Amino acid sequence: MWTPKSQTVKKRIKPLAHLLLLAPLAMLIVNALTNALGANPIENMTHTTGEWGLRLLLLTLCIGALCKIRSLKWTMHLRRMLGLYSAFYVLLHFLIYFVFDQSLSLKYVLEDITDRPYITVGFAALVILIPLSLTSPLAMRRLMGKHWNTLHRSVYLAGLLAIIHLMWIQKADFGEAWIYGGLFALILISRLRNKSTRSKRRPTPPGTPHRAHI
């Protein structure tokens, strides 16, 4: 299987990824300017940004499993970027809600966070993504050492909270929410399995040739 060199990832794949990851926002802006967001444009913008936040969060979590496949190891270089874009869309999602649904009123938002569980969990997911984004630079990672991994494992909690947030606003049709929930469950299972096979292998003597993880 074709594996790009690290220069190709840096010079070609990353710029392309930036374009792709900005496309949903660009589409949203174009649609907003051309009145193509339907009768309730605010709701459309809220849903679209929230959905992309969740999709990219799940994709970020997928990388952990994908990069175990030798020929897909390079995807690891995209993980930070995906995570940051996810946080970006989630932040947009919150800002649209804050400005248009809550008329920039902190009082309304705080009321919502304390009184509405689906808002509580959604907001908690956003709160988790903020320190993860701030500590994403490589320098921070080096600085934090093993604490970095501990902190960044909370991304799974953010994912779980986001899924609950989505489930909790459905009225009767849970179809879409179940799809995202199912994907999240698959990712978790693959991570846990990976972990258990890794710990089983731990006693292997040093110097043994490394096996490709699948």
Added chain:
Amino acid sequence: MLIKRAQAHLLKEHQVTDETLYRSRRQFIKQGLSGASGLALASYLPALAQASIDSLDSRLAQAKNTFNRGPLAIEEDLNSWDEITSYNNYYELGTGKEDPKRNAAALQTSPWTVTVEGECAKPGQFNLEDILRPHPLEERIYRLRCVEAWSMVIPWVGFSLADLLRRFEPTGRAKYVAFETLYDKKNPLPGQRRRVLDWPYREGLRMDEAMHPLSFMAVGLYGKTLPNQNGAPLRLVVPWKYGFKSIKSIVKIRFTEKQPPTSWNMSGPSEYGFYSNVNPRVSHPRWSQSRERRIGELFKRETLMFNGYEEQVASLYQGMNLRKHY
């Protein structure tokens, strides 16, 4: 089998003026009245006499802009035809807001039969024409407040629900009236293939709510035939209740002694009550009902008690705990 019951106040087929003759007569009257004073006079022609002979299209068109403002006047702007017909909750045609418009053609509204049964002296099966014929059509501009916290202002065309129900002579035991939406198990609508709700869609009103002058049966919108996605050919409009109470595409009316089961209440009894009156002070368990987004506006506005119809309907609920009877 279609059972048509002859009704004293309905015209028989042979009593109806032939359409071409009727049209030439109209033409004559119009020409005769087209003078300056004639126009004013034309609007005083008795609506009832016209109602029984005009085609539905022309009756709908005549009802346009006839809304009698008075105490029900709404200062707010009307929502546009596009807004009202492209953003709908009609789960039989799909759960997305734009699904109903996309799937509208799947709903066949002709022929249409309404079954009337239960506690009444004149039950039966009626085709739509028989249901509509005796009622002069009028326009009602009402706010519509969805339980999802968005709202619109809509110019419906139709007739009073009370006038319709009286024709079937409900008995003293009729305490409630139940409605059902079309559901053909063998040929379900696109959204009815999944059991998102327990089909058919069911709704109901207490008899005094149903007989209230604000309760309305809509057959049109903006002086035109009601589009399928808005619940053609015949839908309920109860403006002081959340939108889901205003059941669409009605095929059954049943007078009952006991409170009938209603779809959203069956789906989520702790979230959607039988009454479901618009009430900014009683939240949905998951979201606030204190404010709403009027379609077409950027920011939310305050929700009004009984959706702004408090003066007209509050007396229906005197002494009731509206927190308990949500």
